[in-house]
Amino acid sequence: MIRIARSLLVGALLAVSVAAQEQGERSDAPQDDKQVRERLREVSEKWLASEHTDRDLLTATVRAVLEQPDVGLPWLGGLVPAIEKAPSAPRSKGARELLLRVTLEFLRRQHKSEMVFVGQYDPLQPLQPLVGELLFDLLLETPEWYPFTFRVRLVPALRDLQPRIPGARRLDAIIEMTNDTREPHDLRKALAAMLAQWGRGEYAAEFVRELQTATTEGDGEDRVTATLQLADYYCLCATTRARRARIVRRRCWRRPPTCR
Numbered sequence: 001m002i003r004i005a006r007s008l009l010v011g012a013l014l015a016v017s018v019a020a021q022e023q024g025e026r027s028d029a030p031q032d033d034k035q036v037r038e039r040l041r042e043v044s045e046k047w048l049a050s051e052h053t054d055r056d057l058l059t060a061t062v063r064a065v066l067e068q069p070d071v072g073l074p075w076l077g078g079l080v081p082a083i084e085k086a087p088s089a090p091r092s093k094g095a096r097e098l099l100l101r102v103t104l105e106f107l108r109r110q111h112k113s114e115m116v117f118v119g120q121y122d123p124l125q126p127l128q129p130l131v132g133e134l135l136f137d138l139l140l141e142t143p144e145w146y147p148f149t150f151r152v153r154l155v156p157a158l159r160d161l162q163p164r165i166p167g168a169r170r171l172d173a174i175i176e177m178t179n180d181t182r183e184p185h186d187l188r189k190a191l192a193a194m195l196a197q198w199g200r201g202e203y204a205a206e207f208v209r210e211l212q213t214a215t216t217e218g219d220g221e222d223r224v225t226a227t228l229q230l231a232d233y234y235c236l237c238a239t240t241r242a243r244r245a246r247i248v249r250r251r252c253w254r255r256p257p258t259c260r
Contacts, residue, residue: 036071040064044098052094062101069106069123076102077126084130096130103131103157111153121160132161140173148184155190165198178203193236204237 043064047057065072079095086092103124110120124131138146139154165171177183178191192204211233214226 033071036068037075040072040075047098048091048094050094052090052097058098058101061098062105065098065102066105066109073102073106073123074126077128080127080130099127099130100134103127103134107153107157110156116156119160121157124157124161128161132158135161136166136170140170140177152184152187152190155187155194159194159197163197165200171198175200175203189233190236193233196237201237204233207233208237 044061047054047061050057052058065076076099079099082089083092083095083099087096106121106124135154135158139151139158142148142151166174174191174195178188178195180188189207192207195201196204208230211226211230215223215230217223218226
């Protein structure tokens, strides 16, 4: 009898332990999409209904949107029609500011990750067309609050979000910036590759020749580095269709044969 009682007690304790573990796992499990959207509405409403001066509140709202970007970004994209319909309305101004800050935070995180691949900024597609307009404005009409040295970070996002050649005004402005030797070299090089993606490869020729020359100079290690950089640049200059046909990878230059 004692043995039977002990066995029953051990069994009961194990059952309680398993039940507690399962309960803990359920409590730690990610929230479903409906719960996430409800939380986003709750958090964002505080910002949208405010005077839009509380930066801490804005930061908290941005964090909530990007906590689960696969849900948060499409949810934020649902505000775009209202912004376009009544751009001067107070709520629209708050929503536009939220969209801008979410976009910049998304770009910051991608840059910090040091990952580079085709389609990296596609999660921002639900925010179109506003996100593309904001990025073009930051690039071509850079406000004082946005660091000039950060403009090069805008180019990879524009490459994914603007696969086709833009209108004449923006195209001419980008060409002018690419040709302006007073602009940073890395920015001009990135813009030239974007122009090549749009079918205007003549502006990238200068940077290709520069890299080709580097492959013949210096010691062996320098030449190998230059060769990898050249392969990387060939990848960047490929058309959108060719770029999207490639396998997503950490850095294009790490596998140069597939870039040609």
